[in-house]
Amino acid sequence: MPVRCQQSPVLAGSATMATLGALMLYLTKPFNYGKHMEIPAPGGTSCLPARTAWFLQELPAFVVSAGILAWQPRSLFGPPGTLLLGLFCAHYFHRTFIYALLTRGRPFPVVLLFRGSIFCVGNGFLQAYYLIYCAEYPEEWYADIRFSLGIFLFILGMGINIHSDYILRQLRKPGELTYRIPQGGLFTYVSGANYLGEIIEWIGYALATWSPPGLAFAFFSLCYLSQRASHHHRLP
Numbered sequence: 001m002p003v004r005c006q007q008s009p010v011l012a013g014s015a016t017m018a019t020l021g022a023l024m025l026y027l028t029k030p031f032n033y034g035k036h037m038e039i040p041a042p043g044g045t046s047c048l049p050a051r052t053a054w055f056l057q058e059l060p061a062f063v064v065s066a067g068i069l070a071w072q073p074r075s076l077f078g079p080p081g082t083l084l085l086g087l088f089c090a091h092y093f094h095r096t097f098i099y100a101l102l103t104r105g106r107p108f109p110v111v112l113l114f115r116g117s118i119f120c121v122g123n124g125f126l127q128a129y130y131l132i133y134c135a136e137y138p139e140e141w142y143a144d145i146r147f148s149l150g151i152f153l154f155i156l157g158m159g160i161n162i163h164s165d166y167i168l169r170q171l172r173k174p175g176e177l178t179y180r181i182p183q184g185g186l187f188t189y190v191s192g193a194n195y196l197g198e199i200i201e202w203i204g205y206a207l208a209t210w211s212p213p214g215l216a217f218a219f220f221s222l223c224y225l226s227q228r229a230s231h232h233h234r235l236p
Contacts, residue, residue, distance in 0.1 A: 002073065013126045014216035021220035024227050044232070048108045054100035055107030057116040064124035072132045079106035080141045081131035084209050087154055088127050089200065090118075099210035104169055123217060130213045150208025157201030160186060164194035192229030199225050 054165075066089045074082060141147050167182050186193035199222050206218035 003133050010130050014212040017216040017220050024223045038167055050103050050105035051100055053113045057113050058095040060117050061120035061124035062096045065089050065128040068128035080137040082136040085128055085131040086208050104165055126213045130211055146210055147208050150204045153204025154201050157197045160197030161194055164197055170185035177184035195225040195229040
């Protein structure tokens with residue numbers, strides 16, 4: 001029996017994500033990880049190694065979205081929705097199996113890992129469900145300026161994000177936790193080049209998908225990452 005699109009849960013999920021993004025702007029400080037985290041004392045907050053934590057946090061978004069993409073009834077290379085979901089999966093494949101295994105970040109609090117995993121499950125399902133079962137694109141969507149510009153921005157942003165993460169990794173020797181000011185690439189012009197790249201990426205995704213979930217995720221990313229980048233810029 002084919003799955004029918006339920007628009008109300010999609011809109012509710014999109015509105016919830018946008019609201020969470022807006023609430024991020026009212027936080028007095030970013031979440032306690034990375035540069036903003038003090039190394040916990042014995043008996044303090046439970047943490048996991050950065051590689052393990054990032055892998056476990058990002059994995060649900062990839063598994064959920066890739067699973068829906070693989071088992072959907074249409075051709076993987078047909079409707080625009082499948083291609084766009086493929087881009088979403090590609091981002092989280094990189095975050096799960098490449099970024100997570102290369103990062104040299106500080107230990108990651110388990111409570112934040114749990115929250116992040118829940119978000120990734122919900123967001124992965126929301127994006128995949130909409131693109132496979134709800135999205136209706138005209139035949140000429142591949143030639144639409146929104147699709148073309150959106151794909152360009154997505155690839156550009158992902159490239160900036162990956163290159164900036166590479167620069168950040170080179171700042172630390174294996175096992176070292178000391179933070180250093182990054183130099184080179186877009187870090188020459190902005191202090192949060194990695195965040196800027198991801199913001200551009202999801203704005204491109206929102207434009208290419210032209211969807212409520214895509215727009216909500218881009219807005220959430222803009223609020224969350226720009227708030228974190230702002231605090232990065234203020235701290236030594």
